[in-house]
Amino acid sequence: MSESSDPPLVLLHRLPSFNCFDENLSRDFRILNTDTLSEPLPIFLSRHAASIRAIVSVGRLSITSELISHLPSLQILVCTSVGVDHVDLAECKRRGIAVTNAGNAFSDDVADFAVGLLISVLRRIPAADRYVRSGNWENLGDFQLGSKVSGKRVGIVGLGVIGSFIAKRLEPFGCIISYNSRSQKQSSPYQYYSDILSLAANNDVLVLCCSLTDQTHHIVNREVMESLGKDGVIINVGRGKLIDEKEMVKCLIEGVIGGAGLDVFEDEPEVPEVLFGLDNVVLSPHAAMATPGSVNNVAEVALANLKAFFSNQPLISPVQLD
Numbered sequence: 001m002s003e004s005s006d007p008p009l010v011l012l013h014r015l016p017s018f019n020c021f022d023e024n025l026s027r028d029f030r031i032l033n034t035d036t037l038s039e040p041l042p043i044f045l046s047r048h049a050a051s052i053r054a055i056v057s058v059g060r061l062s063i064t065s066e067l068i069s070h071l072p073s074l075q076i077l078v079c080t081s082v083g084v085d086h087v088d089l090a091e092c093k094r095r096g097i098a099v100t101n102a103g104n105a106f107s108d109d110v111a112d113f114a115v116g117l118l119i120s121v122l123r124r125i126p127a128a129d130r131y132v133r134s135g136n137w138e139n140l141g142d143f144q145l146g147s148k149v150s151g152k153r154v155g156i157v158g159l160g161v162i163g164s165f166i167a168k169r170l171e172p173f174g175c176i177i178s179y180n181s182r183s184q185k186q187s188s189p190y191q192y193y194s195d196i197l198s199l200a201a202n203n204d205v206l207v208l209c210c211s212l213t214d215q216t217h218h219i220v221n222r223e224v225m226e227s228l229g230k231d232g233v234i235i236n237v238g239r240g241k242l243i244d245e246k247e248m249v250k251c252l253i254e255g256v257i258g259g260a261g262l263d264v265f266e267d268e269p270e271v272p273e274v275l276f277g278l279d280n281v282v283l284s285p286h287a288a289m290a291t292p293g294s295v296n297n298v299a300e301v302a303l304a305n306l307k308a309f310f311s312n313q314p315l316i317s318p319v320q321l322d
Contacts, residue, residue: 006030008310009051011071014058017295018080021058024299028307029054045070054078054309056302060268065091076100076309080298082107082162083239084319085212093321100305103317104161105297106289111165113288114207114237117261118154118170120282121233122147122205127279147231147258150174155203157196157219158210158238159185166207178203181210196220200227205235212239222247222256231258237288240265249274252281263288 013034014021025031032048034041045052049070056078057063063077065088076098077087084101092099120126123146131143151174156163159179167177167190178191180199185192193199196219200206206228210216220234220243228234234257236243245266251257252275259280265271268286275281289298304316 008053008306009048010054010056010306011048011052012056012058013061014056017290018058018299020295021056021299021302024303025056025306028303042070049073054306056080056306058298058302060086063087063092068092068095068097076306078302078305079319080105080302083211085239085241089319089321098309098315099319099321100302100315100317101319102298103301105301106291106294107161107165109291109294110162110209110237110288111169113263113284114162114166114209114235114261115169117235117237117263117282117284118205118207118233119149121235121259121261121280122149122152124279126282130279151176152205153178153203154205154207155179155193155199156190157181157199157206157208157242159188159190160209160211162209162237163207164188166209196224197227200224200232203228204231205233208234208236208238208242210238210242212241217241218244220244220248222251225251225257228257230255233257233259233261235261237263240268245272252278 007029009032010025010029011032012021012025016035022031022033050073052071053073054076055074058080063086068074068088068091074097077092079087079099079101082102084099087099089099124144128143131137137143153176154170156167156177156179159181163179170177178193178199180193180196206220208220218241222244225248248260249272252260261282263284264286271283275283301316308315
């Protein structure tokens with residue numbers, strides 16, 4: 001980093017379990033940790049705003065134009081998610097604030113988790129576990145049959161790094177992979193569908209791992225679910241708002257689709273209570289990337305982005321603001 005009298009001041013907003021960020025960042029930067037605040041954030045910012053040059057956001061802190069307006073010296077926003085739908089990118093662009101994301105730091109773990117959800121839903125593993133624990137196996141006899149995983153037709157919505165990793169993991173199962181993305185990937189061996197309705201109609205499973213944008217908000221609506229069909233399964237490791245959640249609940253109850261594996265929801269941490277009683281649904285608390293390895297990787301990427309920025313070097317995982 002360029003020499004100066006004091007290291008740059010960084011505002012760190014993190015989840016309690018991500019405490020490794022404190023040690024990693026404090027070696028090279030002065031840290032203000034919102035986790036230790038004894039006052040509301042706006043009051044805190046009013047006293048420190050002029051000095052804060054960077055934000056490291058671990059979690060879903062909304063970076064609004066109002067928040068940015070309190071930080072006249074802000075130069076870079078380091079996000080530890082791949083998606084940046086919680087950031088006012090237009091305001092960052094207007095202010096000339098650089099934005100970075102997690103890059104590929106947790107792509108492997110999210111891909112693993114997506115496949116785990118798919119297998120869990122199709123083979124009904126969590127429901128089988130509850131069946132044994134409740135004594136129903138002894139009292140009621142054989143458990144309801146699950147569905148075969150091998151050979152399933154799997155449509156991936158968003159064939160980026162995570163989507164490609166999911167596809168590679170499913171190939172050994174003999175799954176037939178196809179995808180929908182913003183554009184066709186010329187190097188991809190998988191069949192491309194230009195619209196999600198066609199993708200749903202020609203697959204048994206939809207896996208959602210695309211970014212949340214104005215174009216992808218509720219990309220899975222009732223029409224898509226009807227196209228997927230009564231045996232179809234939805235796996236979502238992207239963002240909750242990719243699915244029309246109210247319609248999905250109706251479709252699950254009415255048998256319009258066969259099941260769902262959900263790591264994300266529309267209004268986290270709120271989850272529709274009706275889902276709790278459905279054995280064809282597997283739920284997870286937005287934990288697809290939550291492994292010690294991924295947390296350490298993300299912390300390293302965040303630190304590398306900060307060091308690069310304040311040393312006038314290329315960013316490791318920049319977000320395009322146009």
